[in-house]
Amino acid sequence: MDYKAPVESYSGSVREVTIGQGSKAVKIGGESKLAYNFFDEGSIPNPPRFALEVRDTEPDNWAPWVLEPYKDVVSDPVKWAQKCVEYGAEMVCLRLASTDPVGKDASPKEAAEAVKKVADAVSVPLIVYGSGDDKKDAEVLPEVAATCSGQNLLLGPALKENYEVIAKAAQEHGHTVIAQTPLDINLMKELNIKLSKTFPPERVVIDPLSSGLGYGMEYSFTIMERTKHTGVMFKDAMTQMPIIADLAEECWKTKEAKASKEQGILWESMTALSLLLAGANIVVLRHPETLGLVREILKQE
Amino acid sequence: MILIGESIHIISKGVSAAVKERNKKPIQDLAVAQTEAGAHYLDLNMGPARKNPEETAEWLVKTVQEVTDLPLSIDTLNPVAMEAGLKACTKARPLLNSASGRTDSKEEMLPLAKKYNTDVVISVLTDRGCPPDVDSRVESIMDTVAYANELGIPNEDIWVDPILLPVSADQKQVLEALEFAKILSDILPGIKSTIGLSNLSNGTPEELRGILNRTYMTMLGRYGFYSAIADVLDQELVRLNRGDLPQIVxxxxRAMDEEDLDISSLSQQEREYVKTVSTLLGRTLYSHSWLED
Structure with missing residues (x-):
């Protein structure tokens, strides 16, 4: 008797979201089947995209082996971002650590000008993360949105506390928004519903929070996987946004990653590969060798 | 459905303070309000009653019986308080709330139901916690009910509690409890049933809790479910239960039967009930904004 492999087809699909403008524009999402289910019906029009991380201030607690590839550029975000592109990043993820109110507490204007310089200097789309302080981000991100008007940055995190003001600025100035919720699929959907009342859902990317391997990664995996299940299999319009896995910091702050270079790169790679299997559409990495390793493994698919 | 008024509950600050100070008024006000609202039983939840369990239970029962003739549901996990509470019930046959499949409960609570000839709530909880699905709920309840029958408690005196968890915490468990309710009378003929209805909406924004509770009550009622421990001060819930709102039922x-029910011709209120059914059946992922989904 012949064996016939079961083939699933799904009724829903993830929204296709464009980040960046003009020649820099990159599409993510759009898949109508689950990640790496190459045997099922449906398509995955856009492969997952990889970003490398840049900070707007010199990091002070990075392991030497993750600082090493950037050692000549860490004091200059523009050069640092260009270096990331040289290393093969399809996007640059700029983290506005300087604006953290418990740190340097840089002004929104200062931060926004720095973002503009980076955005203008690189040939790839830019992801911008504020400090995560909801009040400060509510001042910083609208300023960034206005200063970089029309460049279609991917801006976040928009939280339940501050999504309105961030979405309004992103709407006015043509940007895309990262909606972030703390490892909870019900709250994730809740924020998407609220955001979508005034903001186009096809310009939203979900950040469910990405924990590192050994530090709760399975929670992130489950939420990403369930998000794709409800969106692609059950057509839930409010979970059909692409997902960003912002995992670099969560991997590199572990004692394992700080113990040796090889271990650090493997830690980041394993976390990235796992979350890609769960359906992540953008992965934020830190070490260029991780990027190389993950890409090489995916090629052997 | 028999409605057991839930408002005299030790977690409520007003109740807790009143019990502590032996202040009858707030407790009696709640008892009267629930009686007038249409409750069939009143639940007296005294929690673990660590301090003076006997005296507290007796005081609470007497206080409530001064203002109402309704039967009482004595709600505590403390067997000493339970016995004192049951003993103090002089007006109507009380309900022991609750026993379970836990070893200590089988040994210390169930015999009290026999001794005082009461009705008894038996939940599906076991020493291992809450059974995760329908099959394990069935396994647990068959075992505990058989044990109760051997003690001489007939099915007719047993009110099975499937244990309802908040939909905001575990949507799947809501469906499991409903599926269990559906088959309960087939597996245990003559058995009664009850459920802590408001736990469904624990964690949901206050103003949205009612519709969740009311919808689930109606869904359970369709399967012949016998009673619920509920917020009888919710007038719409009482009216719905009394049959005053047949179009909502x-x-x-219809929403239970037809996944793709056309809602375009329905009123706003009816649409909200349809969306709530959809969420409670797990057809859509729960969020606090399910009515706007």
């Missing part, structure tokens, strides 16, 4: 039943 009808729309809930």
């Amino acid at each position: 009808d729309v809930i039943h």
Whole structure:
């Protein structure tokens, strides 16, 4: 008797979201089947995209082996971002650590000008993360949105506390928004519903929070996987946004990653590969060798 | 459905303070309000009653019996308080709330139901916690009910509690409890049933809790569910239960049967009930904004 492999087809699909403008524009999402289910019906029009991380201030607690590839550029975000592109990043993820109110507490204007310089200097789309302080981000991100008007940055995190003001600025100035919720699929959907009342859902990317391997990664995996299940299999319009896995910091702050270079790169790679299997559409990495390793493994698919 | 008024609950600050100070008024006000609202039983939840369990239970029962003739549901996990509470019930046959499949409960609570000839709530909880699905709920309840029968407690005196968890915490468990309710009378003929209805909406924004509770009550009622420990101060819940809102019951039943019910011709209120059914059946992922989904 012949064996016939079961083939699933799904009724829903993830929204296709464009980040960046003009020649820099990159599409993510759009898949109508689950990640790496190459045997099922449906398509995955856009492969997952990889970003490398840049900070707007010199990091002070990075392991030497993750600082090493950037050692000549860490004091200059523009050069640092260009270096990331040289290393093969399809996007640059700029983290506005300087604006953290418990740190340097840089002004929104200062931060926004720095973002503009980076955005203008690189040939790839830019992801911008504020400090995560909801009040400060509510001042910083609208300023960034206005200063970089029309460049279609991917801006976040928009939280339940501050999504309105961030979405309004992103709407006015043509940007895309990262909606972030703390490892909870019900709250994730809740924020998407609220955001979508005034903001186009096809310009939203979900950040469910990405924990590192050994530090709760399975929670992130489950939420990403369930998000794709409800969106692609059950057509839930409010979970059909692409997902960003912002995992670099969560991997590199572990004692394992700080113990040796090889271990650090493997830690980041394993976390990235796992979350890609769960359906992540953008992965934020830190070490260029991780990027190389993950890409090489995916090629052997 | 028999409605057991839930408002005299030790977690409520007003109740807790009143019990502590032996202040009858706030407790009696709640008892009267629930009696007038249409409750069939009143639940007296005294929690673990660590301090003076006997005296507290006796005081609470007497206080409530001064103002109402309704039967009482004595709600504590403390067997000493339970016995004192049951003993103090002089007006109507009380309900022991609750026993379970836990070893200590089988040994210390169930015999009290026999001794005082009461009705008894038996939940599906076991020493291992809450059974995760229908099959394990069935396994647990068959075992505990058989044990109760051997003690001489007939099925007719047993009110099975499937244990309802908040939909905001575990949507799947809501469906498991409903599926269990559906088959309960087939597996245990003559058995009664009850459920802590408001736990469904624990964690949901206050103003949205009612519709969740009311919808689930109506869904359970369709399967012949016997009673619920509920917020009888919710007038719409009482009216719905009394049969005053047949069009809402009808729309809930239709939504249960038809996944793609056309809602365009329905009123705003009916649409909200349809969306709530959809969420409670796990057809859509729960969020606090399910009515706007």
